[in-house]
Amino acid sequence: MTDAQDTAADTPLRTTGGGPPDDGVAADGAPPQEPTPEPIPLLEPREGIPPVVADPEALARVIEAFEAGTGPVAVDAERASGYRYGQRAYLVQLRREGAGTALVDPVGCPDLSGLGAALDGTEWILHAATQDLPCLREIGMIPGRLFDTELAGRLAGFPRVGLGAMVESVLGYVLEKGHSAVDWSTRPLPEPWLRYAALDVELLVDLRDALEKELDRQGKLEWAHQEFDAIASAPPPPPRQDPWRRTSGMHKVRRRRQMAVVRELWTARDRIAQRRDVSPGKVLSDAAIIEAALALPxxxxxxxxxxxxGARMGRRQLEQWQAAVDRAKALPDTQLPQPGQPLTGPPPPRAWADKDPVAAARLSAARAAVSSLAEALNLPQENLITPDTVRRVCWEPPADPTPESVGAALAGYGARPWQIEQVTPDLVKALRITTA
Structure with a gap:
């Protein structure tokens, strides 16, 4: 048993909430334990709500202050998902020892590369970093090192890893989360929203420090560092191919002509949404696109x-959507989209039993081994090793599955050294299955 396995089941860092009433005597006759304190509502930033930075002069002062600060910097970003086109940042929050908290408006200050440069070499603390990094990258903020408190919570085995849940269970404070889905493109931003935004970075440094200690206690701190380094060094993802295929309800569309209608309507909607800077769903719903594709009006x-x-849609709008339908109906068969997307990896696992029963047996054994190991290590299976990596190595295993060859295959698919060390012995056994 590894050190991590030996410690993963130990008592967690801190939990809050109620328990059985304390009658002064424990069930086994031992002295009663101290009740877990109730979480404390966090209502105001400790230095108050800072002014919003929306001009070059104010930004220069923030850059100077944060460059002179010490320790890691807590970073968060607010977007206007569901309201505006794309995923750009509409507010950036930062906090650092010696600099306090700053709220920066990327609309008034669209280039924050100077702030990013001032923090070069500093560890950035983010919660769910992969969600915020794309919009931060667009405005010139790119971390060289980071600590992801959500991912740290996953590796440490916490059952709930949202920021509010983590702050409550680890630090004993309650964050007010009522403004998480508001339209952050609103100007001026209301004071309650700014308070919420400032509080999101108020305790990130404290949370990071507590989670670092917990990961170290469990023998997982080096694992976390490898994961954080992988996120920080990852290149931007390539543009999605055929993004229209992700239209909700697409599984109902079977015929190629209907798929062409979805593609035309999706493309027309996206063009309008981009021009108007509104969420595509506010222009035309996915459900409406699917209805039109199935009906071919x-x-x-x-x-x-x-x-x-319906009736709320004007004649001009109806005609533009009908024009998109008509374009799809007029396409020659050679220009109709093909069903499904080109496969770049193994076939869907449900087809393995027919296509390659031995590979299906390998996958079944590998999945069972990964599940058991993840449970023993007290972390989610997908963080131990991605399901796609397991599928790929089971579909095309090394000719001679040895620890060295399997480890090399896993590294080729992007697995980190700690993952390779943990899963390789079990995967070698699974890959040596030669009969179904």
């Missing part, structure tokens, strides 16, 4: 009777 009047194209 012959004219705008019939289209107006479909769900999502």
């Amino acid at each position: 012959p004219n705008a009047q019939v289209l107006s009777g479909l769900p999502g194209f």
Whole structure:
């Protein structure tokens, strides 16, 4: 048993909440334990709500202050998902010892590369870093080192890893989360929203320090460092191919002509949404696109009777959507989209039993081994090793599955050294299955 396995089941760092009433005597006759203190509501930033930085002069002062600060810097970003087109940042929050908290408006200060440069070499603390890094990268803020408190919580085995849940269970404070889904493109931003935004970074440094100690206690701190380094060094993801295929309800669309309607409507909607800077769902819902694709309406009047194209939609709008439908209907068969997307890896696991029963047996054994190991290590399976990596190595295993060859295959798929060390022995056994 590894050190991590030996310590993973130990008592967690801190928990809050109620328990059985204390009658002064424990069930086994031992002295009663101290009750867990109730979490404390965190209502105000310790230095108050800072002014919003929205001009070059104020930004220069923030850059100077944060460059002179000490220790890691807590960073967060607010987007306007569901309101505006894209995922740009509409507010950036930072906190550092010696500098306090800053709220920066990327609309007034669209280039924050100077702030990013001032923090070069500093560890950035983010919660769910992969969500915020793309919008931060767009405005010139790119960390060289980071600590992801959500990922740290996953590796440490916490059952709930949202920021509010982590702050409560680890630090004993309650964050007010009522403004997480508001329209952050609103100007001016209301004071309650700014208070919420400042509080999101108020305790990130404290949370990071507590989680670092917990990971070290469990023997997982080096694992976390490898994961954080992988996030920080990862290149931006390539643009999605055929993003229209991700339209909600796409599984109902079977015929190629109907798929072409989805593609045309999705493309027209995206163009309009980008021009108007609004969320595509506010222009036309996914459900309406699917309804039109399935019905293939012959004219705008019939289209107006479909769900999502009701009386509130003007004639001009109906005609533009009908034009998109008509374009799809007029396409020659050679230009219709093919069902499904080109596979770049193994086939879906449900098809393995027919295509390659031995590979299916390998995958079954590998999945069982990974599940058991993840449970023993007290962390989610997908953090131990990605399901896609397991599928790929089981579909095309090394000719001679040895620890060295399997480890090399895992590294080729992007597995970190700690993951390779943990899963390789079990995967070698699974890959040596030669009969179904």
